[in-house]
Amino acid sequence: MAAPITSLTDKISRTRVSSVLNKDTKQFGKKHLFDGDDETCWNSDQGSPQWILVDFSEAVTVSQIEIQFQGGFVGKTCWIEAMQAGQENLSRLHEFFPQDVNQTQVFPLPEPALTLTSLKLVFDSSTDFFGRITIYKLDLLGSS
Incomplete structure (x- = not known):
């Protein structure tokens, strides 16, 4: 029997991002990726690539990623x-290739699942145009 698929955010030990808009980590920092608050976001500074x-x-085994841009x-790309x-x-x-919309998008990872x-x-x-990325919600789903 396969392990149940759940959020893996409690298994995250460290998160790093490529940049933060105007270095304003209080308003746009990485902590907002997983805070569950619809009013906060991570906003990168300009330039590509961002990560x-x-x-x-x-x-852990990650089976899908959910992102709301x-x-x-x-x-x-x-x-x-x-x-x-x-x-x-x-x-x-x-x-994966997201759509330019505000809704949560789901991106399954290919099988077989990797640890x-x-x-x-x-x-x-x-x-x-400037290469900025804004994410309101990020969730990594799978099993541990």
């Missing part, structure tokens, strides 16, 4: 990099 790197406190500040248990480097795992210790979301380009 989010998550390290887990234990090996702000329309107009959406990643266009995106991919997931992952570090599997026992590896020392991230490797490119899967590409990961780190996950990196790379936004190589953006619908914003």
Whole structure:
């Protein structure tokens, strides 16, 4: 029997981001990615690529990613990099192509599921002319 699919945010030991708009971490910092508040967001500064790197406190199996962007500040060419248990480097795992909308979008990871210790979301380009990315909600779903 497969393990139930749940949010893995409680398994995150560290989150890093490529940049924060105007270095204003209080208003636009990485802490807002997983806070569950519809009124807060992570907003990157300009430039491409932008990224989010998550390290887990234990090996987990990520089966899907849910992201809610702000329309107009959406990643266009995106991919997931992952570090599997026992590896020392991230490797490119899967590409995904979000729509330029405000709704939560779900991106399943390819089967077979891999046991990961780190996950990196790379936004190589953006619908914003300046390359900014704005995310109101990010959830990593799977099992531990």
